[in-house]
Amino acid sequence: MNPFRIHVLGCGSALPTLQHYASSQVVEIREKLFMIDCGEGTQIQLRRSHIHFSKLLAVFISHLHGDHCFGLLGMISSFGMTGRTAPLHIYGPADLGAMLKQGLDYFCHGLEFDVVFHAVDTEQSAVIFEDKSLTVETIPLQHRVPCCGFLFREKPMLPHIRRDMIDFHHIPISQINNIKMGADWIDADGKIIPNARLTTPATPSRSYAYCSDTRYMSHLHRMISGVSTLYHESTYASDNEGRARLYYHSTSRQAAIVARDAHVGKLLLGHYSARYNDETRLLHEAQEVFPNSYLTKEGAVFDV
Template identity: 75%
Template structure:
């Protein structure tokens, strides 16, 4: 199977700490790299991760709070100094476009590549990016400012042709693609060999949902049903449930409820409040509801399976 990984660059919240960086991830899928949120310190984390970050083709910004976007301007500037020529696509709430362009004009005059801005409607679930191998959909969330998550979903691949069948029936190379697409094979004797005998099932479709800052949404699970991997903010444990409600954040228990109701494969917790020196309580409370829960940490790479 082609690589499908989530690289955690930062999983802290708004206040800087010595333990966690602000929110940022890189989604690696079929040799493509996409950034999700870009808080301060993202460039340092990219260097540490040894990700070839010049290959990042698009940045998805969930909302306009600084811990999710303050690092973007520095990244754009560095791309310019590194001689980037390929366009960089930025997907973000519409309000960001004017400010981003003003910063580019001020700090990056004469930039030799194009930054293409795509306004995102955070109130609806829709496909905002598509290529031959995947789609990216928005996930409307409820925060203090317009906010959405992002759902990365592979497109179905073709069937796998069996090497022993190629050799046995002397199938020419010119016909392999047709058979992968479902065609049968007719031998020189006129016998039809059904496709099911010539091929094996394609790789299962994989998906990853990134749910940024949001209050608990009882119906959120309907939009992310069955995803292989879910990242859901878990700023607080249950002792701070009142603060979570006040500031439109979620507890780890609430994140686990979403994961359980959506029947996801694995839950990644993140966006920890700076009040926690140890996130053990956050993890324990989540696992009591959804056992396949895990703490995200900087430097972690998680395969989507």
């Protein structure tokens, strides 16, 4: 099966600490790399994760708070110094466009690659990226500024053809794709071999939902129902639920409620408040509601 992995570059929140970097992840899917959020220090974490700068296709910025975007301009500048030539696509709230252009004009003269900005409507759920193997759609969230998450979905795969049936019926290689697309086979005697006997069901498609900074949304589970893996911010423990509501953040227990109600495969926690030297408490509170919960940490890699 082609890899579908999440590389965690940073999982802290706004206040810098010695434990965590600011928010950033890389989604690796079918040998393509996409970044979600780009907090300060992200390019250092790319180096530590041995992710080559030139392989990054696009960056998705969830919202315009510094711990999610301050690293973007510096990273682009470094890309220029390492000889990148392929276009870099940036997706983010509309206001990012003007700020990005001003920064590029001032600091990034002579880039040998195009930086292509795509304004995102954070209040609508829509497909904003698509190629032959996946789609990326927005997930409207509730934060103090316009904010959205991102949902990465594999497109449905083709069925598997049975090798024993290929050999038994002497099916030529040239016909394998036709059979995967649903065709029957007619053997040398004119007998029709139905497609269902020639194939086995396709591997189920995988999906990853990244829910950046947001207060608890009781309806969020409907937008991400059944995803393979969910990342949901979990800034606070339950005793700070009032603070979470005030600052439009979530507790780890609330993140677990979303995961449970959405029937996801597993839950990744992150965006920890600087008040916690040990996030074990956040994990335990989440696991009481949704046992298949995990703490993210810098350098961790999760299979979707």
